[in-house]
Amino acid sequence: MASSVDPCFGVALHEFRERRGLSLRSLGQLAHRSKSHLHELEAGLKAPTVDTARHLDRVLGAGGVLARLVEAPIDHAAEAGELRARVAASDVGGDVLDRIEQGVDDLASSYPTMAPADLLPLVRRHLAYVGRLLDGRVTLAQQRRLLVAGGWLAVLRATVHIDLRQRAAAAAHLRAARDLAEHAEHGEIQAWCLETRAWDVLTQGDYRTALDLSRQAQRIAPKGSSARIQATAQEARAWARIGDVGATRRVLDRVERLTANLPVPERAEHHYRYDPAKAAAYTATTLAWAGDPGAEQVARAVLADLDPSGDGGARPRRSASARLDLGLALVAAGQPDEAVALGAQAVASGRVVPSNWWRAAELLAKVEQSGTPEAATLREACIEYAPGRQPPADSTPS
Template structure:
């Protein structure tokens, strides 16, 4: 018996469907179905498609780990009152939370593969019979997954894919009447255009996000922080300091989240990171204690390869402010650590390059070594 035939047989057993009943549902001859199951005849593409629709057996099994995961979810789904079931939805929602918590430490490529698989499963369930409440929950989790996928695409400098996923997330947010997801879409787009150098557009998008975000929500705080960064790049110091103060006021009011590493749950400790970046872009030496505070709190050890991304980013912030203070040896050391950590996402390469160029402008001996490290970083991410 071949692998595909075994998967079809297993699906029949799990669903309690007889061979004759399956043949009738699939509109195929019993003998043909029997030959496929027993490995005596190859399944046609049309048959595989019908089996995927009726029995939920993928035409292409994909990676084994995903096949096992989906098979388990399908089995649980079949015993629910509807074709979707609350248990399946809970597992999907939990899977999204796990992905959002993995975001700060996972490689973008690996995370994106997992997001794709879960998003595909949501799409499959949207075609199933379900209640209105289940339909809305599917739209919401699909919106969150699309939003996180867009964020990863931005990290990888895949702008077209990021735009498509953001549009999908926004559509699902509106259909499910979920304003926080829609606010996050605008905030995420603000970050995308900020990394591209369109600071005025980033400022506009961050303010739209704030207008949509529910009061006291993480999206509101993050969008305010994004406004501050855009203002800093535009050199509007007074408005920048005002945005920093608003972020601190908003974040202090929500307290500690139960999942501080969740990308969409604002942790007041993140305010340190955003303040460091914002002040560094203003050229304000007050950025230094904030950057050092992030490094001290989050650095697990002296091995840069094990740092979370926020530590690498804080080292870039620290390097920028040290350069502006003419503390060049320390700046080179901080920048070198950030680059060699391997945790500077492609969307943040431009920030690392700012430090490299500042060091080169001062004709320091370390400039050549720093430039080589930056080239290796770019080459590794282009593979």
């Protein structure tokens, strides 16, 4: 029996089809489904069965995303609450705003563990809801809370688009987040917009622009905020990529001072709340990029803390990045064999998102330059698990 219609399924199906460059007709030929049936699924006019979702997953190489959207229960209470709020948009009560803000925190906390393609439809839906409420009659106080929520959602959406290498969409939503933050006079969101741009251009090799954006973010971020710490850490990364070890160390010292008495936040997995574990992971990355001899020791400690059992731990995306960091440090230390093993584990986990794939490619290049024959193992893993290929059945990328 078909499940209830979840609009997220149609959005996800359309995005995976577009990503493959398929028309409805051509997808229908591949999946042995009629064009009209696929149109109804994308438009939300018909609910897919679990078997149909699984079949489309296989055809599109969606890694189980579509099936999970069908199998996951729909939050009917939340949808009913949204409908009531839309009808009474002229009186947005505090309970509605509280639920919106809670939803923002939930989505930001899902970012480290949820696959970008899974998270994006949820963020889009919440952002659209906030937009509809802003179109209604609200008080100034209510408007500001909605603007702040919309700002956080827009910068999170931009970050997810970056992870998926959809840079035009990311740029558009960063502009929207900046505008919302300016209207709300919210310096921290404005700083996160700059820091997010800094990370994006850094991954594209524009290190000087990354440096400038990181410094701009620090100037406008509120004192003691997570945005200021993150932007400072981003500056250190930019110096590391430029190759200035002295400047890298000096900025890392500033990060250490900023985080010296930092408590573990209530939701440490929240993407926009800095925590001590994140500080250690950033230090490991930065030292590895700078070629600093101290990178190996820090990277080993970070990996041991994140993944003590070797199963990915509670933050599998960070664990995968930690393996790449340690691998890079080991190559520099003349230990390419262990670096190959760590790199292969990272890419095979399915947790290296498309925007971070260059880090795996960089490690591969380093181990191949070392001349170790084991480099072929890492190359094979990179080919097998490269973005766009379907991940292994027991993997849930994030």
